[in-house]
Amino acid sequence: MNQPKRYLDIVLDIRKMISQENIRPGDRIPSERELAETLNVGRSTIREALRSLELLGLIETRRGEGTFLSDHRNHRLVEVLSTFILQDDQSQKDVWETRMIHEISAILTVCGDAVSSQLPVWSGFSKRINERDFFPREDFVKEIMVLSGNRLSLKIWLLLAQYSGNPYKGHILLEETEMLENILAAIRRQDAEKAASGLKIWIAWLQKETGKDDDDS
Amino acid sequence: MNQPKRYLDIVLDIRKMISQENIRPGDRIPSERELAETLNVGRSTIREALRSLELLGLIETRRGEGTFLSDHRNHRLVEVLSTFILQDDQSQKDVWETRMIHEISAILTVCGDAVSSQLPVWSGFSKRINERDFFPREDFVKEIMVLSGNRLSLKIWLLLAQYSGNPYKGHILLEETEMLENILAAIRRQDAEKAASGLKIWIAWLQKETGKDDDDS
DNA sequence: TTTTGAAAGTGGTCTGACCACTCATAGTCC
DNA sequence: GGACTATGAGTGGTCAGACCACTTTCAAAA
Numbered sequence: 304m305n306q307p308k309r310y311l312d313i314v315l316d317i318r319k320m321i322s323q324e325n326i327r328p329g330d331r332i333p334s335e336r337e338l339a340e341t342l343n344v345g346r347s348t349i350r351e352a353l354r355s356l357e358l359l360g361l362i363e364t365r366r367g368e369g370t371f372l373s374d375h376r377n378h379r380l381v382e383v384l385s386t387f388i389l390q391d392d393q394s395q396k397d398v399w400e401t402r403m404i405h406e407i408s409a410i411l412t413v414c415g416d417a418v419s420s421q422l423p424v425w426s427g428f429s430k431r432i433n434e435r436d437f438f439p440r441e442d443f444v445k446e447i448m449v450l451s452g453n454r455l456s457l458k459i460w461l462l463l464a465q466y467s468g469n470p471y472k473g474h475i476l477l478e479e480t481e482m483l484e485n486i487l488a489a490i491r492r493q494d495a496e497k498a499a500s501g502l503k504i505w506i507a508w509l510q511k512e513t514g515k516d517d518d519d520s
Numbered sequence: 521m522n523q524p525k526r527y528l529d530i531v532l533d534i535r536k537m538i539s540q541e542n543i544r545p546g547d548r549i550p551s552e553r554e555l556a557e558t559l560n561v562g563r564s565t566i567r568e569a570l571r572s573l574e575l576l577g578l579i580e581t582r583r584g585e586g587t588f589l590s591d592h593r594n595h596r597l598v599e600v601l602s603t604f605i606l607q608d609d610q611s612q613k614d615v616w617e618t619r620m621i622h623e624i625s626a627i628l629t630v631c632g633d634a635v636s637s638q639l640p641v642w643s644g645f646s647k648r649i650n651e652r653d654f655f656p657r658e659d660f661v662k663e664i665m666v667l668s669g670n671r672l673s674l675k676i677w678l679l680l681a682q683y684s685g686n687p688y689k690g691h692i693l694l695e696e697t698e699m700l701e702n703i704l705a706a707i708r709r710q711d712a713e714k715a716a717s718g719l720k721i722w723i724a725w726l727q728k729e730t731g732k733d734d735d736d737s
Numbered sequence: 738t739t740t741t742g743a744a745a746g747t748g749g750t751c752t753g754a755c756c757a758c759t760c761a762t763a764g765t766c767c
Numbered sequence: 768g769g770a771c772t773a774t775g776a777g778t779g780g781t782c783a784g785a786c787c788a789c790t791t792t793c794a795a796a797a
Contacts, residue, residue: 311575314575334746336746350749364747364748365789367746367791368748370747398672404670456618552778553778563751581780583759583778586778741794747791748787752783752786754784755783758778758780761776766771
């Protein structure tokens with residue numbers, strides 16, 4: 304049997320050290336030379352472990368300064384997942400559906416949360432929609448995703464929104480403000496069902512619209 | 521500005537090489553020394569890139585034999601990420617919630633699909649649940665995910681299900697068969713609401729159960 | 738006081754050297 | 768001839784030492 308890889312132990316050692324020394328995101332972790340001496344391994348072995356963690360986005364290295372623990376919430380989970388998930392010919396329909404899964408779920412969550420449904424953001428939204436034409440559609444949905452509070456879901460959504468078939472290109476037109484107002488009103492009175500159906504209606508309308516007309520800024 | 525990291529280029533070079541040379545999972549990729557010479561970098565740099573790819577589960581190294589393209593199923597990724605990420609309560613909650621988002625959405629889809637709700641798989645399910653004790657909980661949910669027909673959603677779910685906090689460990693006990701039967705019955709009569717709520721009830725029950733009792737095979 | 742620059746410390750890279758292991762093969766023994 | 772053994776080439780695993788490029792610090796010079 305192959306003996307366990309050294310650098311994997313190092314990964315765990317570093318992990319343990321971080322928790323023991325109470326190193327928080329943004330803090331500096333010991334230098335490579337220090338770690339090598341402390342853990343009794345060569346510097347190259349330390350580096351192999353660190354490079355792996357860096358690729359995952361768990362740490363950040365700055366030449367001349369040191370190695371820093373990055374915010375765990377900014378982990379590259381989604382990016383990494385995407386290399387596994389989206390590399391093969393994933394049908395566009397699945398991407399579309401999955402994005403909607405997250406959107407619907409988010410809007411339901413927002414409706415169930417009395418606080419977020421009353422956030423001042425929304426009043427600003429209504430004003431801006433009525434006054435200006437250059438309000439990006441994507442920002443509207445993104446706001447819902449953010450308010451849902453699930454950062455992982457938000458990241459997945461952002462990733463999916465980059466793929467083809469994203470209906471939220473361009474900015475909000477006058478003709479669609481009514482639909483959006485309905486959605487916002489439903490959210491404010493915490494009417495989850497109406498909010499979700501309103502979102503679906505808007506998306507369906509967008510799908511038709513972008514199919515025949517393509518307006519870019 | 522820091523110049524871009526060398527080993528990151530190497531990662532891309534290797535990926536390019538893999539696709540150009542049409543290397544398939546299980547095949548051997550050039551040795552570290554070969555790669556170092558070909559790409560005009562030191563062997564240590566090559567190793568840093570390879571170690572990163574290995575941690576991601578993209579390649580597999582066997583001392584004395586070589587480095588092989590992996591079937592990218594054995595993500596070390598999940599273990600490593602989870603030890604770093606999931607100490608954060610919010611992140612763990614996000615993973616949990618996001619997994620449920622996909623589950624609920626899947627069960628709603630399955631209920632809306634007359635065909636999949638009548639698939640023979642389900643009758644077999646009921647029998648097996650009643651006859652045997654060793655029916656893995658995860659398989660039950662997985663079946664729903666598969667039947668939903670969204671392969672992307674399925675993949676995301678599979679990955680999320682590997683993280684800690686997964687309630688579907690172990691096998692189905694006699695006491696929970698009733699809950700599952702209810703879910704199946706709801707699916708058969710395409711009662712989406714009941715099916716979804718049934719699933720939620722089961723998950724809540726599991727959460728309590730695995731909290732106090734831990735049964736392993 | 739301000740500016741300069743030298744030194745220390747850091748990550749980035751390369752080299753060369755071992756070690757442990759696998760495998761193919763030439764060689765040996767029966 | 769067939770089975771076993773030893774050897775060597777090739778591989779990944781690890782280490783030590785040496786530079787380089789960069790950042791920060793701080794004492795010396797203006």
